[in-house]
Amino acid sequence: MGNRLKxxxxxxxxxxxNLALEEHLLYCCREGERILYLWQNEKTVVLGRNQxxxxxxxxELLKRDGICLARRNSGGGAVYHDSGNLNYTFIxxxxxxxxxxxxxxxxxxxxGLGFPAEFSGRNDILAEGRKVSGNAFFISGGSCCHHxxxxxxxxxxxxxxxxxxxxxxxxxxxxxxxxxxVANLREFRPRxxxxxxxEALRSSFGQVFGGSCEALVLSEADSAGIGKxxxxxxxxxxxxxxxxxxxxxxxxxxxxxxxTLWVYVEQGVVADVRVDTDAMExxxxxxLRERLLGVPYKKDALYQAxxxxxxxxxxxxxxxxxxxxxxxxxxxxxxxxxxxxLQPDWMAPGKxxxxxxxxxxxxxxxxxxxxxxxxxxxx
Amino acid sequence: xxxxxxxxxxxxxxxxREENGTxxxxxxxxxxxxxxxxxxxxxxxxxxxxxxxxxxxEVESTKVVSDVHSPVSGTVKAVNEPLADEPERAxxxxxxxxxxxxxxxTDTAELLTAREYRDYLxxxxxxxx
Numbered sequence: 001m002g003n004r005l006k007x008x009x010x011x012x013x014x015x016x017x018n019l020a021l022e023e024h025l026l027y028c029c030r031e032g033e034r035i036l037y038l039w040q041n042e043k044t045v046v047l048g049r050n051q052x053x054x055x056x057x058x059x060e061l062l063k064r065d066g067i068c069l070a071r072r073n074s075g076g077g078a079v080y081h082d083s084g085n086l087n088y089t090f091i092x093x094x095x096x097x098x099x100x101x102x103x104x105x106x107x108x109x110x111x112g113l114g115f116p117a118e119f120s121g122r123n124d125i126l127a128e129g130r131k132v133s134g135n136a137f138f139i140s141g142g143s144c145c146h147h148x149x150x151x152x153x154x155x156x157x158x159x160x161x162x163x164x165x166x167x168x169x170x171x172x173x174x175x176x177x178x179x180x181x182v183a184n185l186r187e188f189r190p191r192x193x194x195x196x197x198x199e200a201l202r203s204s205f206g207q208v209f210g211g212s213c214e215a216l217v218l219s220e221a222d223s224a225g226i227g228k229x230x231x232x233x234x235x236x237x238x239x240x241x242x243x244x245x246x247x248x249x250x251x252x253x254x255x256x257x258x259x260t261l262w263v264y265v266e267q268g269v270v271a272d273v274r275v276d277t278d279a280m281e282x283x284x285x286x287x288l289r290e291r292l293l294g295v296p297y298k299k300d301a302l303y304q305a306x307x308x309x310x311x312x313x314x315x316x317x318x319x320x321x322x323x324x325x326x327x328x329x330x331x332x333x334x335x336x337x338x339x340x341x342l343q344p345d346w347m348a349p350g351k352x353x354x355x356x357x358x359x360x361x362x363x364x365x366x367x368x369x370x371x372x373x374x375x376x377x378x379x
Numbered sequence: 380x381x382x383x384x385x386x387x388x389x390x391x392x393x394x395x396r397e398e399n400g401t402x403x404x405x406x407x408x409x410x411x412x413x414x415x416x417x418x419x420x421x422x423x424x425x426x427x428x429x430x431x432x433x434x435x436x437e438v439e440s441t442k443v444v445s446d447v448h449s450p451v452s453g454t455v456k457a458v459n460e461p462l463a464d465e466p467e468r469a470x471x472x473x474x475x476x477x478x479x480x481x482x483x484x485t486d487t488a489e490l491l492t493a494r495e496y497r498d499y500l501x502x503x504x505x506x507x508x
Contacts, residue, residue, distance in 0.1 A: 049437070049444050050419035075419070075439035123442075138444035140434070175418050175439060 004032050007202050007213040010039035013083065015046065015070040020229035022089050023073060024222065026143045029091050035216065036205045037089040038198055041081040044068040045162050048076040048136070052174035053240045054251070057162055067162055071239050074136035074147065076123070077177030080163050084153035084184065086194060088201055090146045097144035098209075099137070105208040106133065106148065109200035115188055122178075130183035152194060153186045248297075252371050256281070259368060261288070265297045281364055282357070288368065299373050306369040380502050381408040383474050387450065388496035389432075389488050394474060395450040402451050402484055403477040406438065409500055411473045414440035417466045422478060427455045429481060431488040436478060438469070447478060452486035455479050 008025070010018050018039045025035050045057045045067060053059060053069065056078040062069055081087070090102040103119055110117035110125070110132075120126050125133035125148070135148035159182065185192050206212050218226070232238055248263040257279030264272040273292045275285035288306065295305040386394040392410035395402050411417065419439040429435040434446035435455075457480040462468055468476040491499060 048439075050421070050439050073444060075441075075444040136444075137442060140446050 003209060003211050004034070005206060005209055005211045005213045006033060006035045006216040007205070008035065008037050008216040008218075009198070010037070013040055013042040014230075015041040015044040015068050015081070016230050016234040017226065018087075019070060019072055019233045020226045022091075022145065022147070023229050023233075024226045025089070025091050025216075026145050027141065028222070029093055029143050031093045031095065033092065034096060034205075034209055035089075035091040036202065036213065037091065038201065039087045039089070040083055040085065041070075041087070042068060042083065043158065044070050044081045045078055046081055047071040047078050047239075048175055048177070049073055049138070050075060050175045051078060051177070055174060056177055058164065062162060065162075067158075069239055070233060072136070072147075073140070074138040074145065075175060076134070076136040077175070078163055079134060079149055080154065080159045081149070082155055082158065084151070084155065086150045086152055086197060088148055088150065090205075092144055094139070094142050094144055097146075099146055101208050102146050103135070105204045106150075106201065108204040108208065109197070110185075112204065113189070113192065113197065113200055115185060124180065127183060127185070127188055129181070131180040132183055132185055134180070150197065151182060151184045152192060152197065153184050154182075156182070156184070248377065250372070250375065250377070252368075252375070254279075254364075254367055254371075256364060259284075259288075261292070263292075263297065268296055270295050270297055270302075279364065281361055284361065284364060287361065287365065291365075297377065299375075299377060302377075303369045303373040306365050306372060380412070380500065381474070382493050382497050382500075382502065384493045386474065387490040387492060388499075389448060389450045389490065390499060391432075391446075391448045393448060393450050395490070401456055401480050401482045402453070404450060404479050404481060405477045406447060406469060406473055407496075408473045411470045414438060414442065414445065414470075416441045417469050420463055420466045420469065420478070422458045422460075422463055423455050425455050425458055429453060429455060429479070431486045438466075448488070449479075449481070450488050450490060451481050451484045453481040453484040456482040 008021075010021055012018060012021075018041060021039070022037060025037055029035055043066070045062060047053060047056055047070070049072065051071075053071075057069070059069070061067075088106065090105075092098070103125075106125065107117050107119060110127075115127050115132070117125050117127055117132070120131075123135040123137075124131045125135070131151075133148050133150050135146060137144070137146050139145070163177070185197075202213050248265065249260060250263065251260040252258070257277055259279065260276040262274040262276070263270055270292050273289055275288045277284055291305045291308050292302065295301050382388070383394070383396075386396045388394055388407060392407045392413075393404055394407050395404045397403075406414075417438055417440045421437040421439075423429065423435050427435070429449040429452065431450060431452045432448055435449045436447045438445050438447055459477050459479070462476055462478065469478075
């Protein structure tokens with residue numbers, strides 16, 4: 001079973017087209033068939049299926065330097081592709097799918113070219129302990145996809161530059177990348193050519209699965225289908241992966257940690273809010289959520305809501321006095337007293353437990369309120 | 380392999396059980412053991428319509444991203460939001476870590492009893508063991 005072997009190579013460097021072609025092959029694959037698909041992307045950061053874009057790469061820098069950002073169907077971490085990278089994809093129906101056989105085909109191709117390739121526990125292929133290939137997998141509608149990268153001559157400076165968190169690193173919900181020590185195959189064999197690597201892959205694919213590769217030719221109907229799928233991969237919603245429901249994303253890094261508010265507004269009021277933060281303050285997400293729900297989505301209303309006096313620290317002292325003034329005068333000046341609440345004497349360790357925590361929380365809420373008052377609430 | 384008698388099963392390894400006129404849906408112990416460490420779960424939203432045999436969400440594990448199919452057709456009444464924050468719960472306690480609660484059920488996919496699902500997986504009948 002699974003012995004009709006088909007090979008196809010993309011003639012495009014467009015990451016969205018290439019991912020669309022892959023998905024198209026997945027849904028066209030029949031029982032008894034195995035497909036090997038080879039493709040390359042222009043300079044692109046490719047995110048894993050469930051990663052937070054802003055947490056994985058410096059989005060502004062990508063834009064400035066004209067680097068594409070794409071998101072694949074499979075899981076795992078972000079990778080950087082350029083024309084020095086060759087991607088391979090194995091596609092088969094569930095009963096024909098054979099990950100160990102497919103890995104063996106890649107390993108045999110590399111070994112045949114003289115590389116000391118070995119499989120690691122973590123979906124990687126290593127050469128002398130450094131990663132030259134990462135693999136990821138997805139299953140949909142009974143079809144399975146196993147794809148991987150092969151670093152031939154990737155710009156490693158670009159890898160460093162574009163695969164790092166933006167200045168605004170957040171603790172967003174999502175799958176975080178794992179860093180690896182990587183290497184290019186050309187470090188081991190400087191004269192390696194892309195075409196010989198492709199040929200080696202096709203030939204070991206045939207050897208492992210017993211057959212010869214028949215070229216898969218796309219029809220006009222295929223091209224139309226791929227064009228439709230390309231729209232999915234190129235859509236900002238797919239790429240940036242904002243939770244569909246939350247139309248506003250407010251994000252800010254403070255001295256004590258980052259906060260991202262994902263806000264869903266219905267009829268002008270906050271109908272739902274998700275708080276992502278890496279602040280050490282216990283209970284901060286719950287407090288913010290509680291204070292923001294049902295509040296008009298307007299700067300001064302949000303400001304007042306977040307400053308809402310906490311019953312436990314409400315006492316006639318300097319701090320609450322300032323807070324009240326702030327609430328009455330939602331302007332630029334009013335923000336200042338609350339920042340004062342974050343002075344080291346408020347945060348100093350050694351104060352009595354509950355009071356110290358409550359005061360710190362009040363200070364933090366003060367800073368957040370000030371930010372909401374001054375910031376942009378746009379989409 | 381844990382297969383609970385109070386649930387029905389699909390060949391795509393989801394469980395469902397009726398509670399108070401609605402249906403809870405999750406993935407089976409077998410599914411979670413095949414997936415390995417689950418790192419992310421994509422869930423639909425309340426009010427979404429699900430179709431028997433069709434995917435309604437996705438699970439990402441350290442190995443693979445895989446569809447999750449609905450055993451029934453109906454409307455999503457509730458979504459297990461805390462599960463999205465702690466996806467590993469689907470590994471630890473798959474039959475309590477429900478994904479969605481479906482109401483207005485109009486149709487079901489091919490369902491297996493616990494015993495049939497055990498046979499399907501080629502597992503010994505634990506009930507008698």
